[in-house]
């Protein structure tokens with residue numbers, strides 16, 4: 226038998242119908258829903274007199290809009306409140322389980338899926354959100370869809386999909402000191418560019434990836450979309466199985482499930498449409514300098530010059546980005562001052578992220594010129610962090626400790642940058658205006674963000690005893 | 692769904708690569724719970740100045756592009772978030788066709804669901820369109836999905852590629868959900884087989 230990639234195995238197991246020359250109809254095992262991309266889909270169902278086919282496979286949360294101030298306070302923005310009420314009404318009407326603001330399981334959709342054991346190896350999982358690629362860390366085929374497709378999945382539990390190509394990115398060797406999962410994925414995007422993965426599903430492989438914890442794997446897969454990829458995935462192994470033991474929705478017959486999951490990894494000799502090998506030894510802590518995640522350099526280098534880019538498109542982008550970011554070519558990255566720090570988002574707001582940050586800032590103080598906030602990814606993360614006393618360490622150091630949600634990752638709620646403010650952010654997008662109109666975002670790892678908060682400018686985390 | 696067969700219209704330009712959906716429709720406008728009414732917010736941070744006046748530096752705002760219905764841009768158009776509010780905003784503003792050397796996957800897919808045709812051309816062909824549009828105010832193109840051809844009275848004529856299935860659905864305005872429901876029996880069989 227021809228060796229198969231993990232992607233092919235999952236794809237083939239989910240084909241409901243196929244015809245030559247046409248896209249396939251594939252079955253969706255899990256559908257996650259949030260308040261921003263779902264109202265029009267539910268409305269579509271209602272207009273057509275359709276039901277949600279499998280409410281038992283569908284789970285909803287509120288995350289994008291939610292305030293991160295105390296939950297007892299009323300929601301200040303009436304339009305946000307309306308969007309949340311609409312989701313609650315839709316979930317009730319169509320019988321979908323909802324983790325609302327009062328739920329102990331509320332949180333960013335890509336944090337709570339794995340946390341609750343809703344994300345399992347071998348699954349097809351979708352959500353009306355591009356960072357659904359996060360769930361691929363479990364060896365699931367997980368991708369973001371638009372609202373029309375949300376409606377399609379609600380109505381049919383299937384999707385019409387053309388088969389993407391496969392792309393294996395191998396990372397080899399021990400991870401250097403101070404290099405986090407975030408730096409691995411930022412370096413990869415820096416290399417392949419923001420459209421290097423377009424039309425493809427990336428499988429991250431190699432011993433560096435194998436050695437990552439489950440949460441770190443999620444950070445890597447999370448940003449696959451920033452490289453343009455349809456999805457990112459990592460083969461399940463003991464780390465994966467261990468993470469899933471005893472989760473709320475993990476399978477009752479766990480050992481039997483593990484038996485099936487062990488057959489998922491790509492077969493030796495499986496062919497990928499494209500391959501890339503990276504030596505971990507070459508990786509450094511990363512900082513983005515521009516307005517897309519591919520515009521990234523190592524912390525020990527300088528802001529590049531537009532002339533350095535041979536491709537005229539890249540040059541033009543660089544010119545515009547430097548202007549927007551108000552940066553001079555040649556400036557050492559460590560000389561860039563910042564006023565804001567955001568630790569949060571579906572990329573880096575899990576408890577391990579918060580532990581590393583807390584450990585680093587213990588006994589230190591946030592620079593007086595910086596306002597730094599920590600937004601845990603979910604209520605469960607928040608609870609765990611508070612149980613461990615991480616919140617006290619962070620508050621002691623001068624961080625603002627908030628309620629869970631997307632928050633300043635996209636600034637749909639009141640957490641935004643003011644025009645011209647410069648922020649070290651652990652999120653995934655540094656687009657113009659993403660964190661607030663005129664705001665300037667630099668993407669970094671949690672440790673690099675913590676160090677920047679203390680120093681008031683970027684600094685090389687490798688200089689510290691970690 | 693709205694069908695698309697053939698369309699003639701004025702071409703407008705946004706001369707940037709990697710235009711992300713956060714630029715196409717900034718997040719503060721994603722709170723509406725309808726599919727309509729997003730056009731007024733299209734490219735909001737670029738089209739408007741702080742005080743709400745039109746930004747005359749933004750090329751699309753020039754008088755010559757008024758009433759345009761075809762948008763040409765550079766590579767990787769529509770990257771970033773999966774928000775379908777982006778194609779809704781473009782469509783609501785009046786665009787029926789987007790031309791670029793490449794598109795981000797989710798955006799590309801979302802266009803077809805909304806009766807809007809994304810056309811991929813080579814970098815050189817897109818460059819040529821930019822050149823001609825800048826030279827002749829009111830420059831128009833005809834997009835023919837039946838013939839898979841883009842043409843103009845000045846002799847420009849480019850063939851483009853599009854997936855057969857998507858073309859068929861768009862030409863006939865077919866609703867995906869309706870198509871899938873034809874396979875109800877197969878879906879049920881799949882569910883029985885896998886016990887999902």
Ligand code: SF4
Nearest residue numbers: 356570571631634635
């Ligand atoms: S945290 Fe940011 S990237 Fe993640 S789902 Fe929320 S808004 Fe999207």
